Amino acid sequence: MKADRYLLPTLREVPADAELASHQLLLRAGYIRQLAAGVWSYLPLAWRVIRRVEQVIREEMEAIGCLETRLPTLTPKELLTETGRWDVPVVYKLSDRRDAEYALGFTHEEAMCDIVRREVRSWRQLPLLMFQHQTKFRDEPRPRGGTLRTREFIMFDAYSFDRDVAGMDASFDTFAQSYRNIFNRMGLPFVEAEADGGDIGDLDNREFLILTDAGEDTVLRCAEANFAANAEACACPDIAPTDPDVPEEALQTVPTPGARTIEEVAWFLKVAPQKLIKTLVYVADGTPVVVLLCGDREVNEIKLRRFIGAKDLALASEAIVESVTGAPVGFAGVVGLKQNVRMIADYEVRYVRNGVTGANAADAHITGVNPGRDFTPADYADARVAVAGDPCPVAPQYLLTDARGIEVGHIFKLGTKYSEPLKAAYVAENGEQSTILMGSYGIGNSRLLAALIEASHDENGIIWHPSVAPLQVVVIVGNIKDEPALAAAETLHDELERTGISVMLDNRDERIGVKFKDADLIGYPVRVVFGKGFASGTVEIKARRDAKDAAKEVTLNGAVDAVRERLAELSA
RNA sequence: CGGGGCAUGGCGCAGCUUGGUAGCGCGCUACCUUGGGGUGGUAGAGGUCGUGGGUUCGAAUCCCGCUGCCCCGACCA
Numbered sequence: 001m002k003a004d005r006y007l008l009p010t011l012r013e014v015p016a017d018a019e020l021a022s023h024q025l026l027l028r029a030g031y032i033r034q035l036a037a038g039v040w041s042y043l044p045l046a047w048r049v050i051r052r053v054e055q056v057i058r059e060e061m062e063a064i065g066c067l068e069t070r071l072p073t074l075t076p077k078e079l080l081t082e083t084g085r086w087d088v089p090v091v092y093k094l095s096d097r098r099d100a101e102y103a104l105g106f107t108h109e110e111a112m113c114d115i116v117r118r119e120v121r122s123w124r125q126l127p128l129l130m131f132q133h134q135t136k137f138r139d140e141p142r143p144r145g146g147t148l149r150t151r152e153f154i155m156f157d158a159y160s161f162d163r164d165v166a167g168m169d170a171s172f173d174t175f176a177q178s179y180r181n182i183f184n185r186m187g188l189p190f191v192e193a194e195a196d197g198g199d200i201g202d203l204d205n206r207e208f209l210i211l212t213d214a215g216e217d218t219v220l221r222c223a224e225a226n227f228a229a230n231a232e233a234c235a236c237p238d239i240a241p242t243d244p245d246v247p248e249e250a251l252q253t254v255p256t257p258g259a260r261t262i263e264e265v266a267w268f269l270k271v272a273p274q275k276l277i278k279t280l281v282y283v284a285d286g287t288p289v290v291v292l293l294c295g296d297r298e299v300n301e302i303k304l305r306r307f308i309g310a311k312d313l314a315l316a317s318e319a320i321v322e323s324v325t326g327a328p329v330g331f332a333g334v335v336g337l338k339q340n341v342r343m344i345a346d347y348e349v350r351y352v353r354n355g356v357t358g359a360n361a362a363d364a365h366i367t368g369v370n371p372g373r374d375f376t377p378a379d380y381a382d383a384r385v386a387v388a389g390d391p392c393p394v395a396p397q398y399l400l401t402d403a404r405g406i407e408v409g410h411i412f413k414l415g416t417k418y419s420e421p422l423k424a425a426y427v428a429e430n431g432e433q434s435t436i437l438m439g440s441y442g443i444g445n446s447r448l449l450a451a452l453i454e455a456s457h458d459e460n461g462i463i464w465h466p467s468v469a470p471l472q473v474v475v476i477v478g479n480i481k482d483e484p485a486l487a488a489a490e491t492l493h494d495e496l497e498r499t500g501i502s503v504m505l506d507n508r509d510e511r512i513g514v515k516f517k518d519a520d521l522i523g524y525p526v527r528v529v530f531g532k533g534f535a536s537g538t539v540e541i542k543a544r545r546d547a548k549d550a551a552k553e554v555t556l557n558g559a560v561d562a563v564r565e566r567l568a569e570l571s572a
Numbered sequence: 573c574g575g576g577g578c579a580u581g582g583c584g585c586a587g588c589u590u591g592g593u594a595g596c597g598c599g600c601u602a603c604c605u606u607g608g609g610g611u612g613g614u615a616g617a618g619g620u621c622g623u624g625g626g627u628u629c630g631a632a633u634c635c636c637g638c639u640g641c642c643c644c645g646a647c648c649a
Contacts, residue, residue: 009582010610011582011583011584011598011599012583012584012598012599012610013583013584013585013597013598013599014583014584015583015584016578016583016584016585016642017578017641017642017643018642019642019643034641036640036641037640037641037642085649088649089647089648090648090649106649107649109649136649138648138649140647140648141573141646141647141648142643142644142645142646142647142648144642144643149648197649198648198649216648410649412649440649442649460609478607478608479607479608481607482607510610511606511607511608511609511610511611512607512608512609513607513608513609513610513611514609514610515609515610516608516609516610517609517610518610520609529608531608532608548609
């Protein structure tokens with residue numbers, strides 16, 4: 001590759017719209033350009049990285065016998081109607097000239113399962129693993145962070161089809177290990193976390209994240225127990241406090257004029273927020289439910305919805321709150337609700353002694369409230385959001401710490417969630433029809449582009465791992481008017497390419513400082529300079545991650561070997 | 573969808589308060605110069621000031637509507 005014939009639109013200044021380091025560097029180093037909100041063009045350098053990423057994944061898929069396919073982007077409405085996913089909010093819809101309707105592919109469980117239901121007959125054909133690399137379309141409410149969250153993005157997605165649960169579990173484990181191999185090969189430090197499967201599937205699932213402050217997700221971790229979970233899915237164990245027993249006080253109604261929020265009531269009554277029993281009214285599939293939490297806690301609607309088994313769950317409207325409690329919003333309480341509705345309390349509420357709760361009447365609260373004596377919830381459940389400082393769910397003697405993370409991969413056991421409605425079945429060994437069990441596995445390739453940079457850059461630019469770098473080596477000619485140097489650099493460029501090492505020859509008529517700056521910005525793992533030492537037969541070799549002045553002189557004859565050694569060392 | 577911000581040559585910005593010839597730096601073109609971390613100089617090219625309307629003799633500037641983009645939140649298969 002010759003720089004004078006390449007598209008290298010590097011920017012000296014930071015584009016105003018970019019906040020994240022990865023976003024700024026992708027723009028400044030000439031990798032991407034924006035076409036619309038959440039819609040990005042990949043310039044030649046970025047496309048090379050994407051293809052490298054795809055290749056690493058492809059090789060790991062071949063290693064586990066996962067077959068590469070390419071499914072359509074257009075998905076007919078009828079197929080998505082079979083699984084009830086035509087009307088999910090992120091779908092881009094379009095119609096043809098005969099008014100037939102289609103979705104732009106946002107994921108491919110249905111399309112992949114459709115092939116299997118048509119072509120797979122017998123247990124002998126299972127398990128079957130297939131994958132593709134493809135552009136997905138999702139009408140994101142808010143794209144952000146360059147290629148971190150976009151409306152059109154490149155994704156690896158794989159699907160497993162198994163005979164039984166044991167097979168599905170084995171496939172899941174196979175992919176989990178494959179993911180570790182993939183990210184390790186890219187030199188990407190990652191964490192595996194228990195996660196919420198969203199609507200895609202609610203069986204076992206696991207996220208692969210890289211930890212960075214730029215991340216959108218909060219990960220809770222326990223180093224001692226080697227535990228990690230996405231905060232939205234992290235379990236909270238039911239643990240009794242070790243506090244000494246406190247005698248129960250009598251109920252007392254106290255005036256709290258205008259104090260509606262937890263903070264206001266806690267301040268007004270001079271009690272700790274965790275003494276307050278927060279009383280929330282939800283509507284689950286049309287039925288009101290009262291949820292109780294300690295005042296310093298937030299409800300985890302994902303856990304709550306799952307516990308109730310509801311399809312829809314949302315905070316009740318003001319009118320419903322008033323009809324359930326008989327009081328304006330802000331004064332709901334556990335004692336003396338107007339309507340008899342199901343009451344679900346978070347585990348912690350069980351251990352509240354002499355708590356405070358709304359009086360179900362305007363401008364009043366009740367003190368001395370004790371569970372068991374004054375109210376009895378239908379259920380105690382894990383209903384709150386876990387936060388840093390909470391006990392670890394697997395080793396409660398340790399406390400969780402938090403960190404931000406970018407989700408780069410997610411794997412799911414799907415069971416029969418899609419194969420059942422789509423009627424994907426096979427004839428088992430015993431001659432009976434049986435439903436196929438599925439798994440699905442995704443990696444956001446274009447998001448990975450940003451994540452790799454978040455995980456590896458400095459103030460001068462990107463630092464690529466050789467496995468994903470757009471080019472392995474940049475050969476810089478200090479001054480192209482030095483014709484022997486230029487000629488020798490061209491020869492080295494050709495030799496390196498012949499040995500299978502991708503290389504950019506920076507033969508532009510620029511000062512050497514410009515070439516150094518661009519090389520650092522673009523992030524080639526290894527740099528070779530034809531400069532001062534060339535007259536005496538040497539060139540300089542330096543890895544991008546080395547210090548500025550760490551270049552080593554090698555003889556021109558030894559340059560190819562030296563580059564190869566350096567790359568091997570960087571790849572380890 | 574709620575809150576905030578921005579829109580002026582390719583990029584970064586000033587000009588707007590107080591209406592009167594559209595400006596700066598970088599980049600780009602040509603030539604000279606320089607040649608180890610974005611060299612210095614000379615001469616150039618390039619802008620319907622996001623868009624529609626209104627006020628005015630006159631609008632980048634004042635008023636109203638719309639659109640686009642960014643950030644926070646909601647949401648996020």
